[in-house]
Amino acid sequence: MRAGETNRHLTGWLLASPLTLVLIFFLVLPIAMIVVVSFWQATEFSIIPAFSWENYDFLFGSPVTYRVFGNTIKYALIVWVFTLGIGFTVAYFLAFHVRTQTWQIALFLLCTIPFWTSNIIRMISWIPFLGRNGLANSALISAGITDEPLDWLLYSDFSVILAFVHLYTLFMVVPIFNTMMRIDKSLIEAAYDGGASGFQTLTNVIIPLCKPGIMIGTIFVVTLVMGDFVTVRFMSGSQSANVGRLIQNDIALLQYPSASATAVVLLVTVLMVIGILLRFVDIRKEL
């Protein structure tokens, strides 16, 4: 009896160890390293491994940091609203309006087609389209809607958010679609039988049951947007910055310690956001 129990313990540990080791080496150690380096100092050509609060002092003492973090959160929030709206609608259509499973799968695959090319190509293709002499502007002018090209179409917050929504909506569609497919259709019928209107069914039955999907999609979108620096750089023409850009700049200029400090603060921010989100839904229970 006793031997059997220790054996079970041992097997448990052994079974868990490969993943634990992988996580320690590829997740915990690098993050620990980043935290350590964030307390170091650097000059142009050398890194000084001495404990110092200087990086954090500078980070929290600079108005730029707050502006940039504010900007990052602004992007995340706006993009979240749009991706959720579009993603939910698309998933709803696929799950409840498309009758046959063949069509569901076919249309779902259609959604993924843009993902056959790289992120950057999908993003950059907006640039000639939105430009001052681009397709969008010439169409607007020839349709008589505007007299002059609209400058704010490109290299603005508008273009950044447009690209983000385009790039990340699918990350919302997939988990929401997934949870919707698992809703028992008889629940919806029951709601109708009970006299609920379409809207009431949506708000009282479907949305609550889709919460885990919405939450997973939200975590995807928010973390992706908060960490993305390429989209912000290209679509704003380097005119605006988010935290990712700040880190990228520091790395490019060999300021690894200060980049690490910014990364740590970003990581903490993202973890806090996810922590708050998980308060709303117990994902493990719902799955």
Next chain:
Amino acid sequence: MTKQTLSRRTLLKGAAAAGAASAFPAPMIWAQNIKDVTLRQFGTGVSNLNEVGQKVKEDLGFTLEMTALDSDAVTQRAATQPGSFDIADIEYWICKKVWPTGNLQAMDVSKIKNYDKIVGIFKDGKLTPESTIAQGTAPHTVGFTDGPDGTTFASEQTNWMTLIPTIYNADTLGIRPDLIGRPIDTWAELLNPEFKGKASILDISSIGIMDAAMVCEAMGEIAYGDKGNMTREEIDKTMAIFTEAKKAGQFRAFWKTFDESVNLMASGEVVIQSMWSPAITAVKSRGIDCVYQPLKEGYRSWGGGIGLSKNLSGLELDAAYEYINWYLDGWVGGFLMRQGYYSAVPETSKDYMTENEWGYWFEGKEATDTITNPFGDAMAKAGEVRDGGSFEERMGSVACWNAVMDENQYMVRKWNEFIAA
């Protein structure tokens, strides 16, 4: 390739091979093993061209692997990954960041065949005996070190060079004359409200700040002690002027790569911006009018050179010296000059250029026939002259060099604030 590397390693590091190497006279080893050598070179896209690698294989027999990166990536690699390259093709201002890391080794001037023919700019800073030395990190100030193991820069010519100069040019603003419709002759025009929403500047702080300084000085807003080594106060004032302009919507975008600058200009998003000479050519080759506008305040200049990795020794080091001597021998010089850059040893390049090409690119004369670049694209028609004139006129009116300042870190932070503003 793996096999080559392997045999090279065996040769260099194996004890037996080392014994053999000392037993035989060097030339024999050279002849036998030269084909096994692979040198890994990296640098900016400006001069890291596959054509050069191919020609090296033809002329010298060994393999030269080229990696082209952007300026920031070049700095990073040279400073942090010394084992990843044999030859670093870097710019002089980067040298100031990289040299103190000790990842490069000084080069013995006596082994450089054409040393005497290298232009004065790289030796004592003077193009002609009476010319004045421009501000900034002038190449000669970081061009020499005290000895083979020196980690600081020597103030005058010594027998040990940090970089062998290869390529340089004088930069100025690029404009779209068809969209501007009037002459432009001063750096101050970059912030002229007339071009609101149609101007751009590059987002590489060490270079961008120099362009910004040229503009502020031209506007009469700031009188710098030394644009290439600003005080904190000067940096603050410069960035304040640019931040104000940014907030007023002066800039359409900031660019970081060559392609971005070409696209901004070619698509008409921007009509005036800091630009590099080959980018102008790229816009022109699309049939769009674009001028590398000479300005009355002069040029912002840059220079590049080849540095050797600390890890090079023995046969590979010999091959590297062979390569350097070949580089300065004129073929590459001609190749670079036909793109609008200058060779560190112009007189050897002359042998590899036609009289028409030499007259157009170097002497500032009218082209007598169509001028093409090394890739075969037409650059100018008969009768055209080069923007800015002859070599002496252009390099003689350099106002400052790309620089790394004492207050570099402060400047970088201020630059980041400007971008985030």
